[in-house]
Each structure stands twice: as structure tokens, then as C-alpha cells.
Amino acid sequence: MTEKKTHLNPHVFISSSVLILVLVTFALVSPNLADTLFNATQSAIVDNGSWFYVLTVAVILLLVTFLGMSRYGDIRLGPDHASPDYSTMTWLSMLFAAGMGIGLMFFGVAEPIMHYLSPPTAESGTVEAVREAMKMTFFHWGLHAWAIYAVVALVLAYFSFRHGLPLTLRSALYPLIGDRIHGWAGHVVDIFAVTSTIFGVATSLGLGASQINAGFDYLFNIGVTTTNQIILMCIIIGFAIVSVVSGLDKGIRRLSETNMVLAIALLVFILVLGPTVFLLKAFLQNTGAYLSDIVRNTFNLFAYQKTDWIGGWTIFYWGWWIAWAPFVGLFIARISRGRTIREFVLGVLLVPTAFTLFWMTVFGNSAIQMVFEQGLVELGEMVSQNTSVALFVFLQEFPFASVLTFLAIIMVVIFFVTSCDSGAMVVDMLCSYGKNDTPVWQRIYWASGVGIVAAALLLAGGLSALQTMTIAAALPFALILIAAMLGLIKALRVDKFKRESLQMNVVPTHPHEASADWQERLRTIVDFPNKQRVESFVNETVREAMQSVRSELEKTGINAEVSSVKHGLQITIEQGDAQPFVYGVYLARHNQPEYACQDYDEEVVYYRAEVHLHEGGQDYDIMGWSKLAVLNDIIDQYQKHLHFLHLLR
Numbered sequence: 193m194t195e196k197k198t199h200l201n202p203h204v205f206i207s208s209s210v211l212i213l214v215l216v217t218f219a220l221v222s223p224n225l226a227d228t229l230f231n232a233t234q235s236a237i238v239d240n241g242s243w244f245y246v247l248t249v250a251v252i253l254l255l256v257t258f259l260g261m262s263r264y265g266d267i268r269l270g271p272d273h274a275s276p277d278y279s280t281m282t283w284l285s286m287l288f289a290a291g292m293g294i295g296l297m298f299f300g301v302a303e304p305i306m307h308y309l310s311p312p313t314a315e316s317g318t319v320e321a322v323r324e325a326m327k328m329t330f331f332h333w334g335l336h337a338w339a340i341y342a343v344v345a346l347v348l349a350y351f352s353f354r355h356g357l358p359l360t361l362r363s364a365l366y367p368l369i370g371d372r373i374h375g376w377a378g379h380v381v382d383i384f385a386v387t388s389t390i391f392g393v394a395t396s397l398g399l400g401a402s403q404i405n406a407g408f409d410y411l412f413n414i415g416v417t418t419t420n421q422i423i424l425m426c427i428i429i430g431f432a433i434v435s436v437v438s439g440l441d442k443g444i445r446r447l448s449e450t451n452m453v454l455a456i457a458l459l460v461f462i463l464v465l466g467p468t469v470f471l472l473k474a475f476l477q478n479t480g481a482y483l484s485d486i487v488r489n490t491f492n493l494f495a496y497q498k499t500d501w502i503g504g505w506t507i508f509y510w511g512w513w514i515a516w517a518p519f520v521g522l523f524i525a526r527i528s529r530g531r532t533i534r535e536f537v538l539g540v541l542l543v544p545t546a547f548t549l550f551w552m553t554v555f556g557n558s559a560i561q562m563v564f565e566q567g568l569v570e571l572g573e574m575v576s577q578n579t580s581v582a583l584f585v586f587l588q589e590f591p592f593a594s595v596l597t598f599l600a601i602i603m604v605v606i607f608f609v610t611s612c613d614s615g616a617m618v619v620d621m622l623c624s625y626g627k628n629d630t631p632v633w634q635r636i637y638w639a640s641g642v643g644i645v646a647a648a649l650l651l652a653g654g655l656s657a658l659q660t661m662t663i664a665a666a667l668p669f670a671l672i673l674i675a676a677m678l679g680l681i682k683a684l685r686v687d688k689f690k691r692e693s694l695q696m697n698v699v700p701t702h703p704h705e706a707s708a709d710w711q712e713r714l715r716t717i718v719d720f721p722n723k724q725r726v727e728s729f730v731n732e733t734v735r736e737a738m739q740s741v742r743s744e745l746e747k748t749g750i751n752a753e754v755s756s757v758k759h760g761l762q763i764t765i766e767q768g769d770a771q772p773f774v775y776g777v778y779l780a781r782h783n784q785p786e787y788a789c790q791d792y793d794e795e796v797v798y799y800r801a802e803v804h805l806h807e808g809g810q811d812y813d814i815m816g817w818s819k820l821a822v823l824n825d826i827i828d829q830y831q832k833h834l835h836f837l838h839l840l841r
Contacts, residue, residue, distance in 0.1 A: 199630050203379040205623040208386035212641070216648040223651070233664050238500075238507050241667065242493055245510045248670050250490050253339040255677055259346065260537030264684045267533050267691075269346075270353035271808025274530040284543055285452035287341075287524045295333075296455075296551055297604045298399045302582035304329050304556030305563065305575045312494070312501045322560055323481065326474070329556055330482035331489045332509045333548050335541060340513045342540040344521025345528060347676045349536075350683065352626060353529045354807070359626030361385040361518060364676035367683045381672055382622050385518035388669045389622070392515035393615035394646035399580075400608040401425045401646070406580035407601040411594070416578070422647045428605060429643035432612035436635045447613075451606040458599055459554055465590050466558045475553040482549070514666035517673070522618045526628070559586050612642050689839040690807065716816035720784050720798035726815055727779065730761050730801055734777045734814075737822035738763040741830075762804070765830065773833040775826050776804040777814065805829060 219226040259265065268274055276283070307325035314320040347364040357363035362378030369377055401421040408424075409416050435447060463471060494502050528536055559582075562568040568589065575582045587596045616639035617628065623638075624630045721729075735754065741763060742752040751766040762776030784796040800813040803825070814822060 199624040199627040200634065201379070201382070201623055201625055203376070204382045204386065207379070207383050208390075208619075208623065209641075211383065211387055212390055212645060216645055220648050220651060237511075237664065237667060238502070242502060242507050245507055245514075245666075245670065246491060246493055248514075248674065249336050249340065249510050252343050252673070252677070253336055253490070255681075256339045256342045256346070256537060256541060259684075260534050260541065263688065265532060265534030265537070267350075267684065267687055268354070268808070269349040269525075269531055269533065269536060270529045271804075273802075273804070273809025273811060274353070276528075276530040278527055280539070281452075282449060283527055284539065286448040286527050287520075287540060287544065295396065295399070296548065297583060297600065297607060298403050298579070299329075299333075300551055300555035300583065301559045301586045302575050302579040303332070304552065305559050305572055305582065306579070308560050308563065309572055309576065312499065312505075317564070322564060325560060326478045326553070326556060327481050327485060327489075328505070329552050330478055330549050331486070332505065333552055334482060334545050335486070336490070337509070337513045338541050338545050338548075340510075340517050341520045341524060342537060343677060343680075344517040344673065345524035345540065346533065346536065347680050348522055349525035349528050350533075350680065352525065354687075355683070357626075359522065359525065359628075360622050361522070361672065361676070363626075364679050365672075367679040367686075368675060384668050384672060385522075386619050386622050388515045388517075388666065389519040389615060389619050390642060390645055391649075392512065392666075393519055393611055393642050394649060395512065395515070396611050397425065397608060397642060397646040398650055400604055400611070401428075401650070402580040403583070404428075404601060404604050404608065406578065407584050407597060407604065410581060410584040411597060411601075416580070418650055421650060425643050425647055428608050429612060429639060431605075432609045432616065432643075433636050433639045435609055436613035436616045436639050437632055447606050447610050451603055451610065454599060454603050454606070455551075458596065458603065459551060461592075461596060462554050462558060462590065466554070467561065470561070471554055471557055474557045475550055478553055478557075479549060511664075511666040514670050514673070518622070518669065519615050519618045522621060523614050526618075526621075555583075555586070562586070562589060612639055615639075615642050687807075690836045719816065720796075721815060723779065723781075723799045726799040726801050729815055730777050730779065733817070733819050734761055734801065734822055737819050737826060738775075740819075740823060741826050760804070763826065767837060770837050771806065771833075773830050774804075774806040775829055777801050778804050778809070780809075780813075803829075805833075 278286070304325045307328050308321050309316055311321045311324045312328065314324045344361075348359060348361065351357045351363040351366060352359040355363075355366070357366055357373075360378075360382050362373040362381045365378070365381065366373050372378070373381075398421075401424050402416075404424050405414075405416050405421045408414050408420075414420060492502075524540060528540075531539070559571060563572045571582075571585050571589075574585045583600055584597050587593050587600060590596055616635055619638045619641075620630050620634050621628055624634065738754045738761065742754050745752045745765060752763060754761070754763050757776060757778075760776055760778035762774060765773040767773065778801075780800045780802045781797055782800060784798050799815075801815040802813055803810045814825060817825070
């Protein structure tokens, strides 16, 4: 009863808070030792675990692609009758703002320039260096990143919305460990997810703070210092607290939609004011080069070359995406209820990737052209000295530079706020059994906590400390993610068997075979009953049919229960340790079609008695059926359920 009242899971909340506090205190009390340890940890992970990160991310991309193209693609993330909670544009705006926002603003100019100046294999300053710079930028920001987010979101949305488990990472392990997810095994998984999320979001907040500071310094000459960055962090955390208190449908949603509009506006400005035709040609060529080399680059560990390049770039990115995955994945899951797996994969994997790669082309190729063809060596030098100012130095070469710079700062601030409040909401859900109707103090606690962690790690060792903590936090979560993928495959296999069993042919029994005559059948088909008539039908005819089935089953020793539920009635037949059979009849409200309405100026509604099984609504109406017809339908569906259990043997 306490759990339902407060929602707070003290095991996860207290343990995560203590673990994060210990790590942050250590970084503050002994910054030199922490910096040494961070560097040693990063080196050890890159030297010994880089192959594991590369293999894990490759498997994730293959799995997500397979799920989107396979027969599992039409399975819905929720009951069969569910519809999406948000429009497609709102959905894409929110997942984009949470998933890539600050990173694109920070690295959109900086990374292509850095790869051009110091490519992993090509000679610096050549055309080949230009090609390799864009190819590696696409590789780091393309399908792999969004596949990591997609698989975590799929796991969480599927088990929560389709199977009624908590919207936390532990639910993904249910097919593997069963009810033990509610014990310490599940607590440990969620603790890792909380810790990984906090440090992953803190890394992006550190990047955002340094870039905002650089932008204000460029405009107002306030100086680039850690103190200024922490002050900016405190101010923006205040905005984030206001947003997270407002909730998902107000604060986060509106900020995400605003920033998507601003991002498109800035992108169009640079495209139109820059070398438009060249950028369009470069985008197509970059995409082709990226796709043609994707397998080779995916498994390229530079095993035959002595280089630290992969650790500073690819492994950091894979660790960053994995560390962010609990946060972004849970957030995407939260806003994706009602979509099919195929629609989900197309939306999460392809649309944001295409936008991200186009963004990188417009900003990256434009910046490289300034250095390579126009001789603007100052841009390359500034990027090498301080990546935070790269975007603002780049924008100075365009007309209306001050306006564009101010617009970019506003975007970074909003991305900063949406990342912080989304992260706080996700961590709060992980600590609250997946509930999002939690007390305000919990959301404020985690929003403030993200800012404190980011500030502490900036003081302890700057962005290098943030990056190292990200890679280290990603390692245990990668192991959990592998187990979660196995659990998802196992559950989808069961779901497939269930769907196949529903297609099984049973002995045909016409639902109206006991009707008096064809006139009665016709009147039922063209009738549009009101709520009272359907309620009466459910409470009388349907209840009698269910009670008859229950009585007959009890004679054979099988337990069955008829119970009233919200807006309907259902019978549940226990099958031992196997999945029980559930047959419900629910009142469903619909607008009458125009041909049935006598007054077109007024909306007229009617009700249906729709059948729901364990996996959701089946979209057919039994209103007006005889008791015998309802009995036969229950038995038909029960026979299909038994066939499903047979397939699972």
C-alpha cells in the first residue's frame, strides 16, 4: 500500500544517491588522484574493452534493423487497440531534442574540422582528408547511435505497455529471471541505469555549459572560466526545474517543438547563405560513402596500427551513446506508446539519422570548405584550441552573424534545459517503479542532482573527467543491455506464437445461428445503440454466458473468475504457471458515421461491445449477439489460447 501511495523505490533511490555522492565526493576531495584514476580507467577500457564496445554496438544495429523488417514489425508497443499518444511531428521533435541536441550544436562544426586536420589514416589537408572527415563524422553520428537508443526504448516500451510491467530497465529481464526483477536483481539493474544516466547527462551538460560560456564570451567578452560555466549551469538548471515541474506534456513538449523549429531555421539559413548546390551534392556523396563502408568501419579497431584515435573518438562515442541509452531510451519509450515496432524503428532509426547527417553535412562541409578552399586557417586553429567556440567562429563568416550566434546560443540553452529535465524525469521514473506521477520534490531533486554532478566533475577534471565517467558507466550497462536484448527476442517469439494461434481455424459457429431470423440479424447490423443498451447487454447476456463457461470449467477442476472491470466485464481462466486466458467485453464509444446521422450539425455517438483479449482489443463488436453466440466466441478464443500454449512447449 505504501508503494502505491508514494511510488518511491527506496532501494534504488537511496543506493543510487549514495553511489553517485561517493563518486562525486571522491572527484572533489582528491581531484589529482581522480584525474589520474580517470585517465587510467579510460586507457584500460580502450586497451582491453574496445572490442567489446564495437561488437555490442554492431549486434545492436543488426538486431534493430532485423526487428523493423521482420514479421515482428507489426507488433504494437501497447495493446492491439492502442493508438499513438503524440502526433508524428511532436514525437520526432521530443526524441530529437533529448537524443542529440547539445551534441550536434557542440560537434557539428568541431568534429569534421578536427577529423580534417588530423584524420586517422589520410594525409591532413588533402581531398582524401575531407572525404574521411565527413565519413567518420557520419559514422559516429549515424545509425549506430540511434540504434542504441532504439533498442533500449523498444525493450522498455514493449514490456511496459504490452505486458504491464514497470517502465524501468529491470522489466527487460523478466523473460530471463521472472519475478526476481522485483527483488534485488532488479534493483541493481535500475541502480546501474540511474548512475549511467546521471553521468551521461552530466557529460552533455558539461559540453553545453562550455559552449554557452564560449558563445557569451564571443558576444559580450565575459571570459571562459569554470566559474562562469558553473554559474550558467545553475541558471539553466533553474529553468530545467521549472520545465520538469510543468511535466512532459507542457514543459518538455513545448521546449522540444520550439527547438526543432529553431534548428530547422538555423539549418536553412546556413544552407541558403552557404554553398547550397555543393552542400546538396556533398550530402548525397557523404551518405553513399558512409553506407558503402559501414561494415568495414563498424568492425575497424585499428588493430594493426598504433594509434589512440579510436579511444578518443569511436569508443568514447559508443560509450557516450550507451551511457545515454537508459535516459534517452526510457524517454523515447515513454512517448512511443501505441506505435508498431516497424513504425517505431523507421521513426527512431531513419528519420533522426537523416536529419543528423544532413546537419553534419551543412555545418561540417561548409566549415571544411572555409579552411580547405578559402584558406580560413583561423577557424582550424580556434577549433584546435577550444572546440566550444567552433560554432561561433564559423557563424562569424556569414551575414547576420550576431543574429545567427544569438539564435545558436538560445538553441543550446533550450537543448540544455530539455536534456536536464528529460534526464531528471527518467531518473525519477527509474526510482519510482516506472511511475511518472511522482511528488514534485523528487523531480527537483534529480534535476538539481544532474547539475551538481556536472559541476563537480568540471571542477575535478573538466570535460576529460566527464568523458571518462561516461565510458566507465557504459561498461556495466552494456552487459545489462545484452541480457535485455535476449529477453526481448524471447518475449517477441512468444508474442509471435500467440498471434499465430489467433489465426488458427476453429470449428465455424456463426455468431447469429441462434437468432430468430434474418430480419433480426439485419436490424442488429444497422443499429447504433446508446450506452445504456450496451451496458444492459453486457451485464445480462455477456455475464450469463461468462458465468456458464465458469460453471462448466469448475466441473473439470479449472479455476475461472468473472469480474467487473472499468467499462466492461471479463472472464479469466487460470492455466497453472502458464499465461492465463483473458476474455473481456468493454464498452467503446464511437462517433456515428455520416450515413447513420440524421443531424449532420451535431456529433452523434454510439457504443459497441468490443472484445478484448490479454494482448488488447480485437476490434470486433458482439452487441446484439445471443447468449449462445457469445458462449461460442469465448470458447473459440479459449481454444486458440490453448493452441498458443501448445506452440510454446
